[in-house]
Amino acid sequence: MFAEPETTAPAMTAVLAAVLTGGPLSRVALARRLGLSQAAITRAAQPLIKRGYLRELAATERSGPGAGRPASPLAIRPDREFFLGVKITADELIGVVCDLGARVRAAARRPLTGTDVEHVLTELGALVDELLDGPGNLRARTRRLGLAVSGDVHRPTGLVRYSPFLRWHDVALQQRAEQLTGLAVTVENDVKALTIAEHWFGDGAGAESFALVTVGTGIGCGLVVDGKLVSGAHGVAGEIGHLGVDVNGPPCHCGGRGCVEAIAGTDAIVGRARERSGRPDLTFDDAVALARSGNVRINAVFAEAGLAIGCGLAAVANLVGPARIVVSGEGLAAYDLFDEHIRTGFERQAFGAAATCPLTIRPLPFEQWARGAATVSIQTFVTS
Amino acid sequence: MFAEPETTAPAMTAVLAAVLTGGPLSRVALARRLGLSQAAITRAAQPLIKRGYLRELAATERSGPGAGRPASPLAIRPDREFFLGVKITADELIGVVCDLGARVRAAARRPLTGTDVEHVLTELGALVDELLDGPGNLRARTRRLGLAVSGDVHRPTGLVRYSPFLRWHDVALQQRAEQLTGLAVTVENDVKALTIAEHWFGDGAGAESFALVTVGTGIGCGLVVDGKLVSGAHGVAGEIGHLGVDVNGPPCHCGGRGCVEAIAGTDAIVGRARERSGRPDLTFDDAVALARSGNVRINAVFAEAGLAIGCGLAAVANLVGPARIVVSGEGLAAYDLFDEHIRTGFERQAFGAAATCPLTIRPLPFEQWARGAATVSIQTFVTS
DNA sequence: AATCAATACTTGACGAAGGAAATTATTGAG
DNA sequence: CTCAATAATTTCCTTCGTCAAGTATTGATT
Numbered sequence: 001m002f003a004e005p006e007t008t009a010p011a012m013t014a015v016l017a018a019v020l021t022g023g024p025l026s027r028v029a030l031a032r033r034l035g036l037s038q039a040a041i042t043r044a045a046q047p048l049i050k051r052g053y054l055r056e057l058a059a060t061e062r063s064g065p066g067a068g069r070p071a072s073p074l075a076i077r078p079d080r081e082f083f084l085g086v087k088i089t090a091d092e093l094i095g096v097v098c099d100l101g102a103r104v105r106a107a108a109r110r111p112l113t114g115t116d117v118e119h120v121l122t123e124l125g126a127l128v129d130e131l132l133d134g135p136g137n138l139r140a141r142t143r144r145l146g147l148a149v150s151g152d153v154h155r156p157t158g159l160v161r162y163s164p165f166l167r168w169h170d171v172a173l174q175q176r177a178e179q180l181t182g183l184a185v186t187v188e189n190d191v192k193a194l195t196i197a198e199h200w201f202g203d204g205a206g207a208e209s210f211a212l213v214t215v216g217t218g219i220g221c222g223l224v225v226d227g228k229l230v231s232g233a234h235g236v237a238g239e240i241g242h243l244g245v246d247v248n249g250p251p252c253h254c255g256g257r258g259c260v261e262a263i264a265g266t267d268a269i270v271g272r273a274r275e276r277s278g279r280p281d282l283t284f285d286d287a288v289a290l291a292r293s294g295n296v297r298i299n300a301v302f303a304e305a306g307l308a309i310g311c312g313l314a315a316v317a318n319l320v321g322p323a324r325i326v327v328s329g330e331g332l333a334a335y336d337l338f339d340e341h342i343r344t345g346f347e348r349q350a351f352g353a354a355a356t357c358p359l360t361i362r363p364l365p366f367e368q369w370a371r372g373a374a375t376v377s378i379q380t381f382v383t384s
Numbered sequence: 385m386f387a388e389p390e391t392t393a394p395a396m397t398a399v400l401a402a403v404l405t406g407g408p409l410s411r412v413a414l415a416r417r418l419g420l421s422q423a424a425i426t427r428a429a430q431p432l433i434k435r436g437y438l439r440e441l442a443a444t445e446r447s448g449p450g451a452g453r454p455a456s457p458l459a460i461r462p463d464r465e466f467f468l469g470v471k472i473t474a475d476e477l478i479g480v481v482c483d484l485g486a487r488v489r490a491a492a493r494r495p496l497t498g499t500d501v502e503h504v505l506t507e508l509g510a511l512v513d514e515l516l517d518g519p520g521n522l523r524a525r526t527r528r529l530g531l532a533v534s535g536d537v538h539r540p541t542g543l544v545r546y547s548p549f550l551r552w553h554d555v556a557l558q559q560r561a562e563q564l565t566g567l568a569v570t571v572e573n574d575v576k577a578l579t580i581a582e583h584w585f586g587d588g589a590g591a592e593s594f595a596l597v598t599v600g601t602g603i604g605c606g607l608v609v610d611g612k613l614v615s616g617a618h619g620v621a622g623e624i625g626h627l628g629v630d631v632n633g634p635p636c637h638c639g640g641r642g643c644v645e646a647i648a649g650t651d652a653i654v655g656r657a658r659e660r661s662g663r664p665d666l667t668f669d670d671a672v673a674l675a676r677s678g679n680v681r682i683n684a685v686f687a688e689a690g691l692a693i694g695c696g697l698a699a700v701a702n703l704v705g706p707a708r709i710v711v712s713g714e715g716l717a718a719y720d721l722f723d724e725h726i727r728t729g730f731e732r733q734a735f736g737a738a739a740t741c742p743l744t745i746r747p748l749p750f751e752q753w754a755r756g757a758a759t760v761s762i763q764t765f766v767t768s
Numbered sequence: 769a770a771t772c773a774a775t776a777c778t779t780g781a782c783g784a785a786g787g788a789a790a791t792t793a794t795t796g797a798g
Numbered sequence: 799c800t801c802a803a804t805a806a807t808t809t810c811c812t813t814c815g816t817c818a819a820g821t822a823t824t825g826a827t828t
Contacts, residue, residue: 011814040814040815041777067772067775071775233592233708233741234741237704238702239703239735246630248632321615349627392786411807423806423808453805771828774826777821786813789810789811790808791806
């Protein structure tokens with residue numbers, strides 16, 4: 001946000017973020033929640049209202065026994081500004097335009113024929129134009145773009161240090177994308193982006209600590225502790241996929257044994273299903289179909305996978321104790337085969353009160369990854 | 385610290401804490417490290433020097449090629465104030481007096497004949513008097529007492545909610561101890577206290593994130609992320625002892641299977657050693673002796689235990705990525721039997737760069753628990 | 769209707785915290 | 799002896815947010 005005379009930038013950020021993630025809130029409620037005086041809230045809210053980011057709702061009916069002036073809650077004006085988000089995968093670009101409230105207003109995809117930087121950037125430019133020049137005249141109110149990439153991303157500089165899937169090394173993605181689109185670009189790791197999205201606008205909204213676990217070929221985890229995304233001193237964090245849950249389990253490509261990913265990653269599931277069915281050409285969908293049709297052996301594969309995931313979740317709950325955990329990812333397309341076993345594993349290994357940590361197991365539409373990217377640019381906007 | 389006209393309390397706290405944990409530091413170095421201006425450091429340091437907590441060291445020799453005024457590093461004056469720390473176990477009290485630099489100046493123990501609150505308090509009073517009235521006239525410069533108790537402790541109020549070992553429920557320990565001793569009392573969980581001690585004064589000094597693991601009957605873990613002790617939204621955190629590392633492993637009293645504690649806790653080790661040796665009266669020390677004498681079966685018990693611990697450490701490294709990990713506890717009296725296996729397990733399951741996380745495996749003298757308690761009171765003092 | 773208590777919000781005065789930049793201090797090198 | 803380099807201090811100023819007093823708006827009570 002632009003600084004202006006007579007403003008209090010930190011409080012403005014806090015107020016905007018709180019209203020964004022916590023729904024309409026009266027100034028008194030904000031003061032309590034943020035630990036600030038009412039005066040500070042009033043002063044911070046004024047410029048936000050004036051610039052069109054917040055508006056005052058009609059007074060709500062009183063609650064208590066006595067009387068008192070009714071509160072006029074502050075709500076965001078989602079239309080005020082739009083944010084682009086694009087998830088870059090190895091074979092396509094998935095893009096969305098979100099409003100300030102992170103609701104998707106437009107979406108589009110674009111296949112990729114390769115992952116070399118120039119090609120991806122060309123397609124990215126085309127995708128952005130397609131989205132912004134579509135219905136709704138979005139371009140006029142869109143100034144920011146978030147990009148989500150799997151791998152090692154340095155967000156402050158927007159450098160993609162290393163992305164195995166894309167086979168990128170040290171790509172200055174932010175700089176390139178800004179030149180290309182003229183938008184302010186933020187680059188973030190895809191799992192982190194999704195975590196931020198769920199933490200701000202999803203099931204983790206308002207929680208001080210939170211974990212998001214994605215299940216797919218890889219099994220990843222974003223961790224929020226004390227309101228901050230955990231990054232790890234050595235650049236590794238949330239690697240739930242390589243927790244060892246079975247000392248005698250199958251070897252993992254990482255060199256470990258019995259890693260969650262080696263039991264519950266989609267590749268691992270396919271591999272185990274092939275072994276046990278004796279059909280070397282079985283696909284993941286085949287395995288799902290067999291399991292659903294009641295094949296005991298294949299069902300066991302999913303049960304073991306669910307158990308391993310649940311065990312991993314319990315590890316997160318036992319170690320960092322998030323307020324809640326959301327499980328998602330393309331692997332959960334077979335949600336029905338996992339759900340029960342994940343919960344069983346979790347309840348078995350979660351220690352004491354950790355077992356009370358609410359678990360949301362829910363497949364997210366793939367578009368959510370792009371929404372996560374957009375959320376990152378919303379976050380950049382709000383906290384800047 | 386008492387606020388005084390013309391001071392900047394937050395910076396004072398930051399400066400004192402930085403000098404405490406980071407050795408002598410020049411004002412410029414402090415400014416860089418704390419992200420403050422040199423002016424702020426000067427202002428914060430002045431009252432600390434005046435009140436005797438810091439002193440200026442002689443100028444050090446210059447380093448670079450050019451010239452420049454030599455820095456005069458700030459160092460703490462450890463003698464300025466002393467801090468009591470007492471660890472309360474089920475059968476004895478262990479007390480120390482530390483100086484501001486957390487060096488132990490006096491130590492004493494007192495056996496307990498029971499764990500009922502009145503008895504423990506009586507003995508605590510006697511221990512405190514013994515320590516303060518001993519040589520060195522410590523009483524005059526001691527105003528604070530830290531208490532370390534295993535179990536669920538609410539530090540802000542000093543309430544012991546539940547301590548299984550002591551069989552205490554909702555004991556207002558801080559209040560009782562303050563009435564008894566006239567000192568300002570802080571109560572903290574024992575593992576957390578030890579973690580704070582190692583984070584401020586031990587191997588974790590200066591690290592933004594850090595983990596301490598204690599191995600004994602129970603296996604616990606204190607976690608520091610972003611400079612703050614992790615507490616867990618549901619009151620559970622650092623429960624490394626109940627991570628499941630073997631889905632087919634032995635059942636644990638917690639209801640899980642293959643928990644680290646069920647494989648590597650001292651009770652578990654004794655149990656497994658009895659099984660495999662066929663001697664139902666074997667003690668832990670016996671097992672250690674047998675293993676050292678080359679008994680293959682018993683050695684395997686320790687190897688499996690070490691592997692499980694290493695696996696648990698890897699889980700910590702993979703999930704939160706601390707800058708370093710310290711392993712300690714009375715179980716490590718048999719340090720030599722564990723060390724190698726712990727490292728093997730860690731290296732096998734630590735993912736990518738997480739494996740570079742430095743591991744310190746080191747038995748700590750039992751007195752360290754009391755020092756941890758004293759450290760907590762130092763922390764309370766510095767940050768108050 | 770007038771008043772009162774209760775609650776929400778606003779305003780003005782003030783103080784705490786720390787930054788920027790000029791100033792002083794102290795060294796080695798030429 | 800001067801200059802460049804670095805360290806510490808001082809002065810002045812901005813930012814941020816609190817406190818306390820006031821305004822606004824309601825339901826209940828007289």
